[in-house]
Every structure is written in structure tokens, then in C-alpha cells.
Amino acid sequence: MSPLPWFTALAHSGLGHLMQNSKWGFAIVETVHLLALAILGGAVLIVDLRLLGIILRRESIRVISRDLSRLLLGSLVVMILSGIALLSEEALKCYYSPAFRWKMVLLAAAGLFYFTLHRRALVNTDTGEPTRWSRAAAIVSLSLWLGVGVAGRAIGLL
Amino acid sequence: MPLLQHICQLLYDSHVGTAIRESDNAFPIIESVHVLGITLLVGTIALLDLRMLGLVLRPIPITRIARTVFPLTWSGFVVMFTSGFLLFWAEAAKNYSNPAFRVKLILLALVGINPLIFHTTIYRRVHEWEALTISPWRARAAAIASLTLWSGIIIAGRAIAYF
Amino acid sequence: MKTRLSLLLAGTLSLGVMPAYAHHSFAAEFDGTKPVRLVGKITRVEWTNPHSYFYVDVTDAKGVTTNWGCEGAGPGALSRRGWKKGDLKIGDTIVVDGYRAKDGSHLIDARRVTFPDGRTVYGGSPGDGGPGDNGTDKGNLPGTGNPATQ
Numbered sequence: 173m174s175p176l177p178w179f180t181a182l183a184h185s186g187l188g189h190l191m192q193n194s195k196w197g198f199a200i201v202e203t204v205h206l207l208a209l210a211i212l213g214g215a216v217l218i219v220d221l222r223l224l225g226i227i228l229r230r231e232s233i234r235v236i237s238r239d240l241s242r243l244l245l246g247s248l249v250v251m252i253l254s255g256i257a258l259l260s261e262e263a264l265k266c267y268y269s270p271a272f273r274w275k276m277v278l279l280a281a282a283g284l285f286y287f288t289l290h291r292r293a294l295v296n297t298d299t300g301e302p303t304r305w306s307r308a309a310a311i312v313s314l315s316l317w318l319g320v321g322v323a324g325r326a327i328g329l330l
Numbered sequence: 331m332p333l334l335q336h337i338c339q340l341l342y343d344s345h346v347g348t349a350i351r352e353s354d355n356a357f358p359i360i361e362s363v364h365v366l367g368i369t370l371l372v373g374t375i376a377l378l379d380l381r382m383l384g385l386v387l388r389p390i391p392i393t394r395i396a397r398t399v400f401p402l403t404w405s406g407f408v409v410m411f412t413s414g415f416l417l418f419w420a421e422a423a424k425n426y427s428n429p430a431f432r433v434k435l436i437l438l439a440l441v442g443i444n445p446l447i448f449h450t451t452i453y454r455r456v457h458e459w460e461a462l463t464i465s466p467w468r469a470r471a472a473a474i475a476s477l478t479l480w481s482g483i484i485i486a487g488r489a490i491a492y493f
Numbered sequence: 494m495k496t497r498l499s500l501l502l503a504g505t506l507s508l509g510v511m512p513a514y515a516h517h518s519f520a521a522e523f524d525g526t527k528p529v530r531l532v533g534k535i536t537r538v539e540w541t542n543p544h545s546y547f548y549v550d551v552t553d554a555k556g557v558t559t560n561w562g563c564e565g566a567g568p569g570a571l572s573r574r575g576w577k578k579g580d581l582k583i584g585d586t587i588v589v590d591g592y593r594a595k596d597g598s599h600l601i602d603a604r605r606v607t608f609p610d611g612r613t614v615y616g617g618s619p620g621d622g623g624p625g626d627n628g629t630d631k632g633n634l635p636g637t638g639n640p641a642t643q
Contacts, residue, residue, distance in 0.1 A: 183622070191518070192518040192519075192520045192521065192622050193518075193520045193521060194521060195517075195521050195522070196492075197521075198516060198517060198518070198521070199488065199489065199492050199515065202488060202516075203484065203485050203488045203489075206365070206368065206484055206488060207481055207484055207485075209368060209369060210368045210369055210372040210373045210376060210480075210484065211373060211376055212369070212373075213366075213368065213369020213370070213373040214369055214372070214373020214374050214376055214377050215373070215377070216369075217369060217370065217373060217374065217402065218374070218377060218398075218399075221402075227398045227402075228390070228394065228398050231389075231390050231394070235387070235389055235390070236387065236390075239386040239387050239388075240377075240386065240387075242386075243380070243386060261518055262518065262620040262621070262622075263620070263628075264620045264622075264626070264627065264628025264629075265619045265620020265621075265628050266620065267628055268619070268620075268628050268629045268630075269619075269620075318366070321366045321369075322362065322366070325358075325361075325362040325365060325366070328516055328542070328543050328567075329358045329362075329542055329543075329567070329569060330569050351541075352540065354568060354578065357541070357542065358542050491515035492515045
């Protein structure tokens with residue numbers, strides 16, 4: 173079943189009308205999206221560089237990831253909520269946009285990977301030396317999140 | 331025409347400025363690097379600020395975090411300054427009179443003064459307080475100033491395109 | 494004196510055209526109840542993201558010339574419709590069908606552009622919610638319900 177009706181409904185929702193008719197709505201929500209990106213990106217970077225064994229080698233990964241995953245998930249929630257508002261402003265364009273489809277696929281992959289294999293790599297490595305698997309997990313994680321960002325930028329450019 | 335405006339116009343009309351502005355891909359690619367580079371620069375600074383406020387990574391001493399993020403923050407700064415300067419080169423004549431751009435420059439100047447004050451005062455005695463869960467009030471004030479100013483820079487930066 | 498006055502006037506009018514460069518929907522800037530047709534000579538083209546701009550000098554029945562700003566989709570969407578960079582040259586006479594800005598300035602949203610060779614291209618930004626938009630690159634020309642390209 174095509175998700176098109178969902179996109180149409182979002183475009184015609186109260187939120188959609190508000191975003192489409194307001195002069196500053198999109199700009200303000202987009203800025204919130206960017207502020208949360210700064211925090212999310214910082215948290216991903218520190219956790220994955222630690223997993224690669226490049227920084228904070230003497231500190232426990234469990235401690236680092238416990239604190240930073242709260243930051244990461246908190247900013248992810250802000251990004252998803254602001255993202256839905258941005259989507260409502262140009263829902264049909266996004267429906268047809270290959271960049272938007274890529275972004276959603278990569279976001280789903282990044283989320284799934286984060287809660288499964290990445291989490292296992294964090295727990296397994298803890299204070300030990302980075303293994304081939306923990307390094308691979310860090311690189312996959314960095315690539316997926318970067319991909320989400322690049323695809324997100326591409327929505328407005330393609 | 332004021333000297334600064336004249337310089338901006340020269341940059342705008344120069345070969346490089348025109349090439350970036352009129353190229354099919356250069357401007358959007360540089361702009362994307364500038365946007366995603368926020369994570370490297372502001373994301374890492376924010377982590378140190380949040381640590382001083384006692385919100386994250388409490389068991390790790392301040393100096394450990396500072397030394398860790400230092401190279402990341404500075405690489406972020408190089409990426410942001412280079413990409414930002416290229417964007418300015420392409421748009422200089424428009425940026426000159428852009429109120430959001432002017433606000434951004436003022437905030438950038440202020441955000442540079444903040445660590446100067448911080449490092450010549452309370453950070454000199456960092457070894458007395460680096461292991462504290464929550465840093466002394468002067469360090470917390472510097473952290474809040476940093477978070478506020480960097481947020482302001484992102485807001486003003488995004489607003490440049492709307493004026 | 495008269496030339497100086499008209500220069501001053503032209504300067505003020507061109508200041509009146511202040512496009513919002515960043516992303517926005519049709520309804521945020523333009524009024525769908527105010528269609529307008531401009532026939533004039535191209536004075537400037539800005540082939541930029543997320544919207545392109547081109548400017549035309551339009552002379553009215555009284556002989557007064559006004560410079561109008563016309564906003565179109567970004568380079569990506571326009572290229573896919575067959576409108577390439579450099580297709581519009583300074584001095585070309587074109588016809589632009591569009592809608593006026595809400596703030597009453599001399600800025601329109603260009604929905605249909607007719608080139609000197611008679612070719613017409615849909616100018617709306619994909620997904621901007623404006624007249625003829627259906628979210629895809631191929632919007633409908635305003636009022637016709639026909640696919641816009643060619």
C-alpha cells in the first residue's frame with residue numbers, strides 16, 4: 173500500500189497549514205532541527221571515536237555511552253518532532269523526493285543498528301582494547317549517521 | 331562607498347567568488363559541509379560545556395574531556411572557517427548589508443572572548459576543581475555563555491538566507 | 494534632472510524587490526488570488542538554490558518601466574524540465590505568468606515562463622503547494638490542468 177495518503181493527510185493537517193502559511197515557521201523549526209543536530213552529532217562522534225579507541229581510552233565505554241546515549245536520544249526526539257513539522261510544509265515534495273526516501277531508509281538503518289549491534293559492541297568492549305568488531309561497529313555507525321545528514325541536505329537541493 | 335563594502339564588492343565580483351556563486355554544485359556542496367560541520371565544532375564544545383554544568387560524563391575530570399575534544403573542536407573550526415569563508419566570498423556583497431550576517435559576526439567575536447576570559451581566570455586553577463561533579467559558578471557561567479552564544483550563532487547563520 | 498529622478502525612482506523600485514532567498518512555501522510569500530502576466534526584457538538571472546530568480550524590465554502603457562523580480566524553482570528542478578542554465582539571456586523578451594507577492598512588492602512567483610522561441614516551462618518549486626503543484630517536478634501550468642513541460 174502506498175504511503176501517499178499519509179503524506180497528503182499531513183500536508184492538509186492543521187500543522188501543515190500553519191507551516192505552509194507562516195512566514196517564519198519553517199525557518200524557526202529548521203533552526204531547532206539544526207541545534208539538535210549539533211548535540212546529536214557531537215554525541216555520536218564522541219561515542220564512536222571512543223569505540224575506535226582514538227579518544228578517552230582509559231575511560232569506561234559504559235559510562236561514556238550511558239550519558240551520551242541520553243543526549244543522543246533526546247536530541248533525536250527533537251529532530252524527529254521538528255522533522256515532522258518540516259515535512260508537513262512540503263509533504264508531497266518529500267513523498268516524490270529520492271533524497272527524502274534515502275534519508276528515511278538510512279535513519280531507520282542507523283536507529284536499528286544503534287539499538288542492536290552497536291549497543292552490543294559498546295557493552296562487549298567496555299574498558300578493553302578495541303576489537304575488529306567494535307571498530308567496524310563504530311565506522312558503520314558514523315557512516316550511517318553521516319548518510320542521514322547528507323541525504324537530509326540533499327532534499328532541498330535535488 | 332565604505333571601504334569594507336568596497337572590499338566585499340571586490341570579493342563578490344572576483345573570479346573565485348563568481349565561480350562559486352554560479353557553479354551548479356559548488357555552493358550547495360560547501361554549504362552542506364558548513365551545515366554538517368556544526369556537529370564537529372559546536373557538538374564537541376557543547377559536550378565540554380555540559381560536563382562543566384555537571385549534566386554529562388560526571389566521573390571524567392574536566393581536563394580529560396578538554397584535552398579529548400580540543401583537536402576535534404579545532405578541526406571543526408578549520409572546516410567551518412574555510413567553508414564559511416568560501417560562502418562569504420561568493421555572497422560578500424549581499425552579506426555586507428545582511429542584518430543576520432552582522433549579528434553572526436558580533437556573536438562570533440563574543441564567543442572568542444569567552445574562552446580568553448575563562449582560560450585566564452578560573453581555568454588557571456582547574457586542577458583544584460576538575461574532578462568536581464559540578465564545576466564552580468564561574469566555570470558554569472562560562473559554559474552557559476558558550477552554549478547561548480553558539481546557539482545564537484547557529485540561529486543567526488540560518489537566518490542569513492532569510493534576509 | 495529628469496534622468497536623475499528616474500534613476501532614483503528605479504533605485505527605489507529595485508530595492509522594493511526583496512526576494513526571500515531561503516526555502517519557503519508558495520502561501521508564505523505569494524497570493525494565489527493575484528495572478529499576473531509580465532512581458533518584459535531580462536535584466537539579471539540568479540541561478541541559485543533553493544529558488545532561482547530572474548528580473549525583467551516591464552514597460553506599462555504610460556511608458557514607465559519597472560523592474561520585476563520573478564522567483565522560480567531551484568536549478569535542479571528547472572534543469573529536469575529542460576530549462577538549462579544560460580537559456581535565459583540578458584535582453585531576451587519573455588512572458589511570465591505568475592502570482593504577486595503578499596507584501597505587494599514587485600516580486601512574483603513564476604509559474605509559467607514562455608521563452609523567445611515560444612517554448613513554455615513550468616516554473617513552480619516542486620511541493621510548494623502553489624497553483625498547479627502536485628509535489629513532482631512536472632507541475633501543472635496554472636489554469637490549464639496540463640502537464641507543464643514543453
